[in-house]
Amino acid sequence: MNVIELQRVSVRYRTHGAKGLKEFVIRGLRGQRQHEWFASLSEIDLTIRAGESVGIIGNNGAGKSTLLRVAAGIIQPSEGVAISRGAITPLIELGTGFEGELTGHENIFFNGALLGKTRGEILSRIDEIVSFAALDGFIDEPLRTYSTGMVARLAISIATAIDTETVLLDEILAVGDASFREKCHARMRSFIERGLTVVLVSHDVDVIEQLCVRAIWLEHGRIVADGPAREVIARYQRARATSPV
Amino acid sequence: MPDFRSVPVRRNVGGRPLGLAQELRDLVAHRFLLHQLVWRDLTVRYRRSYLGFLWTMMHPLLMMLIFVVVFSRAFRFPTPHYETYFLSEYIAWMFFSQTTVNAMVSVAWNGPLMKRVFVPKTIFPISSTLAGLVNFSLSLLVLVVIMAIVGAPIHAAILFLPVSLAILGIFTLGASLALCALAVYFVDVREMYQAALPAVFYLTPVVYPIDIVPEIFRPVIKLNPMIYLLEIVRDPIYYGILPSPLTLTISIVLSLGMLTIGWIVYRHLAPRFHSQF
Numbered sequence: 237m238n239v240i241e242l243q244r245v246s247v248r249y250r251t252h253g254a255k256g257l258k259e260f261v262i263r264g265l266r267g268q269r270q271h272e273w274f275a276s277l278s279e280i281d282l283t284i285r286a287g288e289s290v291g292i293i294g295n296n297g298a299g300k301s302t303l304l305r306v307a308a309g310i311i312q313p314s315e316g317v318a319i320s321r322g323a324i325t326p327l328i329e330l331g332t333g334f335e336g337e338l339t340g341h342e343n344i345f346f347n348g349a350l351l352g353k354t355r356g357e358i359l360s361r362i363d364e365i366v367s368f369a370a371l372d373g374f375i376d377e378p379l380r381t382y383s384t385g386m387v388a389r390l391a392i393s394i395a396t397a398i399d400t401e402t403v404l405l406d407e408i409l410a411v412g413d414a415s416f417r418e419k420c421h422a423r424m425r426s427f428i429e430r431g432l433t434v435v436l437v438s439h440d441v442d443v444i445e446q447l448c449v450r451a452i453w454l455e456h457g458r459i460v461a462d463g464p465a466r467e468v469i470a471r472y473q474r475a476r477a478t479s480p481v
Numbered sequence: 482m483p484d485f486r487s488v489p490v491r492r493n494v495g496g497r498p499l500g501l502a503q504e505l506r507d508l509v510a511h512r513f514l515l516h517q518l519v520w521r522d523l524t525v526r527y528r529r530s531y532l533g534f535l536w537t538m539m540h541p542l543l544m545m546l547i548f549v550v551v552f553s554r555a556f557r558f559p560t561p562h563y564e565t566y567f568l569s570e571y572i573a574w575m576f577f578s579q580t581t582v583n584a585m586v587s588v589a590w591n592g593p594l595m596k597r598v599f600v601p602k603t604i605f606p607i608s609s610t611l612a613g614l615v616n617f618s619l620s621l622l623v624l625v626v627i628m629a630i631v632g633a634p635i636h637a638a639i640l641f642l643p644v645s646l647a648i649l650g651i652f653t654l655g656a657s658l659a660l661c662a663l664a665v666y667f668v669d670v671r672e673m674y675q676a677a678l679p680a681v682f683y684l685t686p687v688v689y690p691i692d693i694v695p696e697i698f699r700p701v702i703k704l705n706p707m708i709y710l711l712e713i714v715r716d717p718i719y720y721g722i723l724p725s726p727l728t729l730t731i732s733i734v735l736s737l738g739m740l741t742i743g744w745i746v747y748r749h750l751a752p753r754f755h756s757q758f
């Protein structure tokens with residue numbers, strides 16, 4: 237059973253495009269090029285099976301976040317086919333989707349809704365979310381009074397509390413403090429034990445080595461290595477040692 | 482072990498436009514989000530001021546008073562109950578113009594969100610339109626109160642208004658879809674549109690009765706689609722009659738046509754929105 241299948245997937249972004257309609261028309265009249273392409277992912281073939289725990293590593297701009305986005309169906313590939321099965325919960329870039337004027341409690345409902353949940357589903361989990369986030373008295377205060385780490389705790393609590401089959405995490409376990417991080421790692425381990433699929437992007441290779449069986453090394457939008465986490469990480473670190481970026 | 486038999490498969494094929502059936506399924510699945518977006522539209526903006534909803538209603542009311550005093554006193558149109566004549570269409574016009582602009586702002590504002598979680602791409606123009614319809618209905622209630630105070634006759638024909646609102650709502654949604662899609666790609670679309678709106682407003686007989694337009698210009702004025710869409714709101718309120726079958730047909734065709742155009746533009750441009758955010 238494959239939860240994620242990418243078949244020759246490329247994602248290209250337009251760059252240097254016209255800012256406005258006026259510029260677009262002027263460029264068109266002058267016969268100038270309208271935009272250039274930047275390939276964020278090039279012809280990726282990848283299969284992730286149910287129950288796997290996969291770590292994704294690579295330098296800044298390698299295409300890791302883009303890979304999670306196509307895998308979750310958030311963005312459409314420019315070419316190729318992206319197939320996903322089952323409920324996928326992506327946790328990419330914290331902070332967006334939160335409303336500073338709403339309380340933590342109200343934001344739980346809004347974020348649950350963003351993840352495609354209904355009021356009833358969120359209500360049945362609300363106590364668990366609130367207790368995992370451990371925000372004490374702040375849960376009924378407006379979100380603008382929270383620290384960055386507190387917002388992160390709330391976001392992670394929501395995303396990991398709702399029923400799902402696949403969790404995609406982009407570099408977010410690092411935001412909380414040490415005790416919250418340990419709680420998150422424990423939750424990830426319990427996900428993996430329960431047979432959920434976990435895909436984790438991190439620059440902290442130790443975390444990946446602890447949590448993931450398989451690792452994928454991305455560079456310039458292509459897969460450089462894909463295999464047992466320990467081996468891929470060792471290759472990645474050797475390459476970094478010989479040519480420091 | 483998770484149960485995969487009941488779960489949906491999502492196939493994202495490169496370069497393919499949005500599909501109508503899939504979009505509708507996604508909207509149904511995200512109905513609670515739609516509810517939350519509409520509620521947020523209606524309340525969050527005013528959260529910090531306790532006047533809240535009151536201001537939402539006061540603003541159009543003040544605008545109305547200014548227009549009514551200036552136009553009915555300064556120009557002395559021979560229209561009985563000029564305030565009802567003017568306000569019935571002005572409220573409808575405000576709904577159209579504010580909703581289309583709000584929809585463009587909403588899509589631009591929520592762009593980063595669309596890169597973080599999966600949301601049906603049409604949900605933002607739809608929620609703006611629904612929130613606009615709520616405000617529109619509230620303004621109509623205010624208008625009925627004003628009519629009662631000044632002694633303008635209130636007719637049973639106002640029971641037809643939900644149909645008028647639906648037709649104008651569909652037209653507005655169609656226009657919003659097209660405008661939003663363009664505004665994502667070109668930052669100046671919203672500015673140009675906002676600059677053009679007042680011109681269209683004064684070309685539409687909202688403020689002045691159409692009889693004061695010289696005979697030869699009337700056919701030109703009648704090319705403006707807004708005339709028919711506003712007329713179906715004014716007829717039941719001011720004249721106390723149902724819109725003529727011709728006006729009704731024209732406005733239904735216009736609104737369904739606009740929705741089709743808007744959807745076609747949106748479904749082709751939305752799959753590549755992420756490149757702009």
Ligand SMILES: Nc1ncnc2c1ncn2[C@@H]1O[C@H](COP(=O)(O)OP(=O)(O)OP(=O)(O)O)[C@@H](O)[C@H]1O
Nearest residue numbers: 249276295296297298299300301302755756757758
């Ligand atoms: N909207 C956009 N327009 C143009 N290029 C983009 C856009 N979004 C991302 N890119 C490019 O795509 C490439 C991959 O980005 P991505 O966010 O996937 O990198 P990443 O591997 O997650 O990096 P990091 O480790 O810094 O998070 C980058 O070079 C980035 O500049």
Ligand SMILES: [Mg+2]
Nearest residue numbers: 300301302406
């Ligand atoms: Mg990233």
